[in-house]
Amino acid sequence: xxxxxxxxxxxxxxxxxxxxxxxxxxxxxxxxxxxxxxxxxxxxxxxxxxxxxxxxx
Numbered sequence: 378x379x380x381x382x383x384x385x386x387x388x389x390x391x392x393x394x395x396x397x398x399x400x401x402x403x404x405x406x407x408x409x410x411x412x413x414x415x416x417x418x419x420x421x422x423x424x425x426x427x428x429x430x431x432x433x434x
Contacts, residue, residue, distance in 0.1 A: 382406055383428040390423035403429050 384399040386392065391399075403412070408429050417426040 379433065380431040381428050382408065382431055383426065385426045386424065390419055390425055391427065396424065396427070399427055403431075406431050408432065 382399070382403055384391070384395060384402070386395055408431055412429050414427060414429050416424050416428075419425050
């Protein structure tokens with residue numbers, strides 16, 4: 378099973394700072410720049426949760 382990195386907004390929806398932290402963590406975990414990112418959106422279209430598949434070691 379592939380490893381994934383998943384972030385959720387501390388409040389209900391993610392902030393720009395939380396999104397930036399996700400990208401930094403993904404880069405630190407060696408996620409390739411062309412990796413697909415999946416997101417769960419709220420009914421208003423805001424990001425609630427975001428994840429990326431990490432390369433296997």
